[in-house]
Amino acid sequence: MIGTDITGWDAVEGAYYAGMGSEALWLALSIALCVAALVLGARHEKAAYRKSG
Template sequence: MNSPIEPASWNNAEGAYYVGANTAWEPIWLFVSIAMCLVAIWMGSRHEKESYEKFGE
């Protein structure tokens, strides 16, 4: 379509796809993401409980 940009492809991609691969930061970010998920679940559960108590469902 007359674009000056060459079409990109993953066919020749090699190595790590992100900067933190195979470093000490990888497990740290894993645990940070797990903690964030648990906090989100806890906060959602707390909010639902408060809503049910407030509106008597």
């Protein structure tokens, strides 16, 4: 462990995960970015298909 006297996980008694409670926000943001990428990609492919034919 960097900056602490703890030598093993057995000695950890408190919260050691700093991101606790914010997972829902990051999950929602990740889902939104994936959906946006899919929508934009589909629009681009549809436009490219129309131009080629």
